[in-house]
Amino acid sequence: MKDKIVNVLKKDSVLPLIAALASGMYPWAFYFTNNFDFVNSWDHFFFFISRFILLPMVVFYGVYFLLKSKYLRLFKTTVLPFLSGFVFFYLVMLALHATVGFNKIIIVFVLAVLVAIACRNIQQLFKKLLIIQFILVLTTGLGFYRISKSFFKYSDEWIEQPDNIEEVIFKKTPNIYVIQPDGYANFSELRKGYYKYDNSTFESWLETNNFKLYHSFRSNYFSTLSSNSSLFSMKHHYNNLFDERKIIMDKNTVVSIFKNNGYKTHFLAELPYLLINRPNIKFDYTNFDVNNISFLSKGLEAERSILVDLPLVLQKNKEENGKNFYFIEKLLPGHITTFKDATTTKEKERLLYLKSIEDVNEWMKNVFQLISENDPNAMIIILADHGGFVGWDYTLQTTNTTSDENLINSVFTAALAIKWPNNEPPTFKHEFKSSVNFFRTIFSYLAEDEIYLKNLQDDASYLTLWDEKNKGLYKVINSENEIVLEKNNSE
Template structure:
């Protein structure tokens, strides 16, 4: 069988019959699989699939076929094989350079590929079909991550609530402002030896503005997608395989438990974000309003280059809303966290740690200025609103790069840096003290808020465990880093049930 396949491939390569359409399909098929193998979570909507099919597959087919057919019109029929031999790799690397940042000039490289291809084609032009075979063969290696993402079991069972919280009736309906400054760590962490940062002026500002600051608040998960999926579901997902790779954005900005509870109480919901990070894959919005239109989000980029003014967009939206019954999710990517990827050599990690820490702490200063402006505006225009400042995860200070956290560490301060989050709430009245005494982690944030608004303490009987989980590459698995009592442990999670 292998010998027959080998012979067919050789016959195909040595055949005098040209296949410009197949050449375009080979280039496009590989590129599309290459893109989806690393970006499935960012492009799992139908409209994106159609766009990438046209961009990666149809365009190379048209370019190769059209050029092949046009050459005879200029009496260059003898160069058609040369054209296919040269243009196939040029198209291939043009698309690759769009997806991968390289330390050299892409245009110059493409010109070099074209020139080299032209000279080589003079002797070997008939072997352009070797590119076709090679690309189809290499495409196979892009399939496993796509198939894994496409066929991973997706269960919504874990999102079901243990009580009737989604049908609870609020006794009061103030506007709620949920402000999320990405990566802003908690007061306890900022005092430790890793951060060593004096943030007393900002804490004083919050106290004077009527906020309750929760000094040792932490997240249950260490990424925006994992953390917010649990927060807006008010349930643990235990790093389920499909969450970060497929359905996190659909949960966070879709019809989640928090939005269903709010809408049951006739709340209008508004999502205002600085960058369209949570919207890249065009999820079905559960919000009544979003400041980012899908038609403005690029298909080929991840949205990080786009910026929207959260405060200005909030001002515009507040002009069209009532003094009660509105929920605003305001997402700001400051202070952020340290760099995701490794920059320096292993023996230069200490230098990188110091540089990343300094950048992160400067981000804290910037976030403070922005938060004071935002809080001042909200308080002036809606003095009875509930304002929640709640970060999604920590800033990873103490690491050389944030993905370093995927390898086991015994350093307690580093683990705190991963999970410690700022939480400060400006409640309506002192009655909140009867409801928030057990608020320790993000997964229980909205259950506590809804218990307060409904004046139903029974909802607090179903608080989730205050456990912080990490998904490690080495040793591989899902582990508990901080348990329900706040103790640092290292326990592997086995056979988690929905």
């Protein structure tokens, strides 16, 4: 059997196949294991198969059949090494940068020429290069192992509700708008800690427009995906997640409840960050068509204007006169830089963040005006997903243990302001503390039934720590809003 395999591999007709596999497998495996959250769909699988494997194979075999009659030696010694080098370096560039401009193509071309010259002058070099390319694929094995481990370990059971809240019937049915400014710190935290920002002008504007501000509100998790997964599931997941976008856009308990109560549901965003891995979409309407999103996108391109899209949707829904739920996502003010090598100084990061606060304040005023003109009796909710991380050097530094109360609060503090219909907030006594219980409380208000408040989740906030002292998921803020450090045993 070994001899038969060796004899097959020695055939000239097999060389294009081997070269195509060698050229495309490592860039594909590298991109997949380093960007799994962005590419974990069957659409992405077939895209990468066709572009990274099948297309090189077609090109290599096409050139092979053109040259094999008279120039087979030239094909084997020069043309195939050039094609293999060009495709390999091009796909590596594509995997690293998502796009390959003219300057990078020139670099790729020069490298491919050098490979062709070297292989023409040194016998057996091309085969050794192919072996190296296949060995590079093995370097992605740890990434594939971690992905496979998460896949087989993961279960959706955590989403299941402890009661029948999914069957809740609303007695109040206002149109509801949830506006989520990414990383907008709570009003109470902005004026102190590491933020030290006077946001009183915007706060006064909110109160003048009948918003009730909820101070000390916070998220339960530190990122947009993990926080919103908990928000829309009304459950703790303890970071035991495999595909957060699927939870938010498809297995969304909150959207299901709205739809069960006859609501039409809408998702509007300026960037397709929550759509890039092409999840099934439970929302009735989105202002992005996933088919128009690049397969290599990180969700921070193809910007749309909510101030343009929202009026069109509002006018249409006004004519239909139905019940509507809107989730409007704005990726501002955001947070300080994510990576250590991109950070500047804490003060510069703070000033950039605060400038974004000013920008998003004006944007929210414009959105409010659009809504109030078309839907004056709506419930309008400003609900951030987490804090701005101001005070840290960079966001991923949060894996280090700290007892600094202001640093921890900076991660989780989240703005919450609600314009209640008829300016009448709930009469039952309940304090909005964290995002995991937010919609359960809203549903109790809409249903005029406090029974759903009997199964509230723990209002705790969690961080994954990874330093010499602590490793794993830790509760860092308890339900009494106290800074703690408790290893989580519910992972």
